[in-house]
Amino acid sequence: MPEPSQNFSLTLHVNGTEHRVAVDARTTLLDALRDRLHLTGTKKGCALGQCGACTVLLDGRRVVSCLMLAVMAEGRQVTTIEGLAQGDDLHPVQAAFVEHDAFQCGYCTPGQIMSAVGAIREGRAGSDDEIREQMSGNLCRCGAYTNIVAAVRDAASREG
Amino acid sequence: MHPFTYAPVADAAGAAARALAGAQFIAGGTDMLQLLQENLVQPQELADLNGLGLAGITEEQDGALRLGALTRLQKAADDPLLRERCAVAAEALAASASPMVRHMATLGGNLLQRTRCLYFRDVSTPCNKRQPGSGCSALEGENRHNAILGGSEHCIAVQPSDLPVALVALDAEVLIQGAGGAERWVPVEGFHRLPGDTPEIETVMQPGDIILAIRIPAHATRWRSHYVKARDRASFAWALCSAAVALRLDEEGRVAELRVAAGGVATKPWRLMRVEQELLGHRLDRDRVRLAAVWASEGAVTRPGNAYKAPLLQHTVERAILELGGLA
Structure with a gap:
């Protein structure tokens, strides 16, 4: 050692x-x-x-x-x-955040997206309640939570 | 953060030697990094325990469950054996921290998590636990999160972890390896110490001791069990109050065995023996459970900020037993 x-x-x-x-x-x-x-x-x-x-x-x-x-x-x-997108092609969770306007100032967004990617990969994004629970460690001071849940739900349904 | 040195250790004996030379241990790191960032601890050396191979949950020959100290909280919360046979522990783990922290934090470290008392975590204020003899700021200060049971005139800080509350209900033990290599079992109920006049001493751990595992005895794996956690928001918050209940009914539906413990309200995981006694030998019904749960706050010493915890404790215990008994 x-x-x-x-x-x-x-x-x-x-x-x-x-x-x-x-x-x-x-x-x-x-x-x-x-x-x-x-x-x-x-x-x-x-x-x-x-x-x-x-x-x-x-x-x-x-x-x-x-x-x-x-x-x-x-x-x-x-x-x-930085490791999610393939060239100019956004990762599905990134694309869903853009599509659903799931942020305002954007400071929490990389963490939100990484957490969502992890939650979906773990199979823990099956319902809005589960998404809220699984995303509870990522705070958004702008309060974009409603659209974050929509984006994660959308990305999960496309990937799942 | 003050400078320190770092090295991984290869075995428990090596770890003990480093600790006796002044090192502090790091495993999951989720509490240690916070303590370092806020200058609450200033170790000269960190000894990394992650190479000790202590992760995993296994069933022993007699049916007991052995939980390795380095098992991550999320891994344990998802473990099929634990979920099926010790629901209260799996539920307590799933209600702990955030998903990210649960992927990092270890079971052993969770038993040793330091208090979240506002004054312990703020080096600009007096705190007997952080700086013995400096005084307790919580007694007359912001004590909404502090203990109503097990406190002293020197400290009313809550032990904040969910898991040990569930482990007390499950009659579990902690396997500790001493600096000399000898192993000993300590009941989780006796693992944390009351603050008394030495609140800086929080557990029975001695210098060089390492937690190897937690053992849930076979008889407790046959009980039904349940955890209820009351907090300020629905997720990722410390317990204002929690209740862990483990129960066995006899063939006539009477309470044959029962263990009840509370968290968030006491200076250590708090066994509620009077509540147990009130229900032993009886069938569970709503009135009996409600009247038994009133005993949960027996001996409570409340202050203006935390007086709400006495009725909250009664109702949390009542709800946990009712839900477990199918009466909710």
Whole structure:
């Protein structure tokens, strides 16, 4: 086992690409994504796991990247909002958010979309009630919830 | 966040050695990162337990369920065995935190989650739990979320986790490995400590101890059980009050075994033995359950902000038993 260290040179697997990145032990996955890899689609809201703006997929499961040390993400597959679209073709959940006007200011939107992608993939978007429950970790200060539920329902029915 | 060093550990003995040298453990990280971000803890070193291979839920030969300490909350909530045989635990887990946090947080860490008392989480205010001897700001302050049971003149902070409340109802035990390698079982009911005059000591865990697993005994897997959680919003909120009930009826429909525990209202998961005694040997009916549930708040010490919790506790316990008994 390695000796405890304060500085690390990591390999992070993000959106199918390997990145070498030097971080302090304190660096969260969120800060590594934004400040080192310049993938600023993932947003920093509360930094305490309470708002969901920083939601990414880790090995296909939704996590809040603010509550994870970057050093603990080594060897895992990270998917961010930048990894969803295929070129100019939006991911179905992204397209549904546009179609249903499921945002206002847009700050929470990447987290909402990543959480919705995870929920649909987990098979937990079967009804409006289930969508509300499953999206409860993603806050929207603009209050776009009604359209968010509609977008997730629409995307889930198309994918399911 | 203050600087610290980090390293994964390969085995429990190695982890204990790091802890005795001053390291704190990190597993799911969901509470630790919050504690670090708000400067509530300042470890010199974090020892990562995720390599210890302690995840998974298995059935033991006698029918007991063994829940590995590193099992993620969502994994446990979805586990077919747990859902079928220990519904109260699966329901408590499904009602915990958010989906993202449930994918990260571990069962062992959930038992050790620190209080959400506003003053504990705010380093600018006195708090006996965070800084022994500094005073308790909640006693005369904003105490809407604080405890009405099990408090002391030094602390009325609530242990906030849902799972241990369900585990008390299920008569579960925690398997702890000590720094010397010896294993010991501790009932979940005796795992957390009352604050008394040492609120900074929250559990029976000793330096270098590691939680290996939780065990739900075979007899409890045959009980029917249920969890009810009252909160400010429908999802992703701490319990203002919760009730966990596990029950076995005899052939005549009388209560043969019953365990009732409450969360959100006490400084530790709170067993309601008087409520149990009132119902043992009787058939469940609405009046008897309502009158028994009144005993739930026996001994409560309320303050202006949290006095509402006494009737809320009675009604939450009543509702949980009625729903479990098919009387709701």
